Each structure stands twice: as C-alpha cells, then as structure tokens.
Amino acid sequence: MRVYIPATVGQLSEIASGSWDPGTAFAVTERMLELAPQLDPDEVAEEVIHVAAMRSALAMRSPLRVVVVADLPRSDVRSAPDEHPAAVVLGDVVPRDSLACVFVDEPEAEPDIAGALADDESAVERLSDRDLLWYDVSEIASIALV
Numbered sequence: 349m350r351v352y353i354p355a356t357v358g359q360l361s362e363i364a365s366g367s368w369d370p371g372t373a374f375a376v377t378e379r380m381l382e383l384a385p386q387l388d389p390d391e392v393a394e395e396v397i398h399v400a401a402m403r404s405a406l407a408m409r410s411p412l413r414v415v416v417v418a419d420l421p422r423s424d425v426r427s428a429p430d431e432h433p434a435a436v437v438l439g440d441v442v443p444r445d446s447l448a449c450v451f452v453d454e455p456e457a458e459p460d461i462a463g464a465l466a467d468d469e470s471a472v473e474r475l476s477d478r479d480l481l482w483y484d485v486s487e488i489a490s491i492a493l494v
Contacts, residue, residue, distance in 0.1 A: 349375055349419070349420055349421070349422045349425050349436075350375065350376070350393075350417065350418070350419050350448070351373040351374065351375045351417070351418050351419075351420055351425060351436060352373060352374045352375065352393075352397050352400040352415050352416075352417055353372075353373040353374075353415065353416040353417075353418060353438070354370075354372075354373075354400045354401070354404035354407070354408055354410075354413075354414070354415060355368075355370065355404060355408070355414040355415070355416050356404065356410035356414060357410050357412055357414060357452075358410075359414070360414070360450075360489075360491060361489065363416055363442075363447070363450070363488060364444070364488040364489050365444070366441070366442075366443055366444030366445075367441055368416075368441060368442050369438075369440065369442070370416075370438060370442060371437065371438060372431075372435060372436070372437060373400070373418075373425075373435075373436050373438050374396045374397075374399050374400045374403075374432065374434040375396065375434060375436045376389055376392050376393050376434070377427065377433060377434055377436065379427075379434070380392050380395070380396065380433050380434045383433055395434075396434045397415055397451065398476070399432060399434055400415045401413035401414075401415050401451065401453075401480060402475070405461045405464060405475065406465065409465065410461075411458050411461060411462075412452055412453040412457055412458060412461065413451075413452070413453045413457065413461065413475070413480060414450065414451070414452050414453075415451040415452075416442070416447065416450050417447070417448040417450065417451070418442050418446045418447050418448060419446055419448055420438065420442070420446055423439075424439040424440060425437070425438060425439070426439065444485070447485045447488075448485070449482055449484060449485060450483045450485070450487075450488055450491070451481065451482055451483070452480060452481050452483060452491055453478065453480055453481070454478075454481055457475065457478055459471075460474045460475045460478070461475065
C-alpha cells in the first residue's frame with residue numbers, strides 16, 4: 349500500500365538510515381475515495397499528499413513541508429478511524445527499501461510556512477498553490493535545505 353508520511357527537515361537523515369518509525373501516515377483509503385467520488389484515485393492521491401504536507405508544516409512545525417512516499421505491505425498499515433479520512437497508522441519502522449520518493453518544498457517556501465504557523469490565511473493559500481519538489485530516494489542525503 350502506498351503511504352504518504354509527513355516528516356520534518358530534521359528527520360531526513362533518519363529517514364535515509366532505514367530506522368525511521370513515524371507512526372502516522374496518510375493513504376488513498378476507501379473513506380477518501382467515498383468522500384471524493386468525482387475524483388479518480390490519482391487526484392485523490394494528490395489531495396492526500398497535500399494533507400500530509402500541511403501536517404508536516406503545521407502540526408510537526410517543519411520549516412519546509414516534507415512528505416515521504418513509501419510502499420508497505422497492507423498488513424503493516426492500519427486505519428485510523430478517529431482521525432482524518434486518509435489517516436493510517438504504520439506498524440513499524442519504515443525500511444529504506446520501501447521508500448519510493450520524497451517531496452520537499454523549495455527553500456523559498458519557508459516564509460509562507462512561518463506565516464501559516466502565525467495563522468496568516470494568505471500564507472496558507474500560497475502554500476496550497478506551491479508545488480513540492482520530487483526527489484529520488486538516492487537523493488535524500490543530499491537535499492539542499494534551509
């Protein structure tokens with residue numbers, strides 16, 4: 349099952365090590381598909397990535413949004429019915445070989461994240477309009493950040 353895991357800039361080296369145990373993630377769940385029947389699964393996945401990215405910035409207080417994408421066995425992923433419809437709970441450490449890619453904001457997004465944390469609605473809107481940069485797993489250790 350493909351999962352989208354919110355992370356922080358400070359966790360990138362831990363993520364690359366293969367000993368990262370994030371706990372909560374997001375996925376294209378049946379609940380998400382039911383809530384957005386007009387969207388195809390790829391469009392729902394884009395929404396889920398956005399939710400994970402905003403969790404990275406607003407709840408985890410990362411200076412840039414970070415979303416780690418991993419493919420895990422369904423047996424390692426449980427639903428989280430009391431949380432967001434896309435929320436899932438991961439059962440264990442995320443092995444390095446399950447990582448698919450990482451999405452990270454460009455450094456210029458940092459002021460918008462700071463604004464969003466200060467409840468600036470226009471900063472939140474600008475973040476929603478920003479695309480995340482895609483990185484291959486092999487590039488995690490060399491991601492140039494703030």
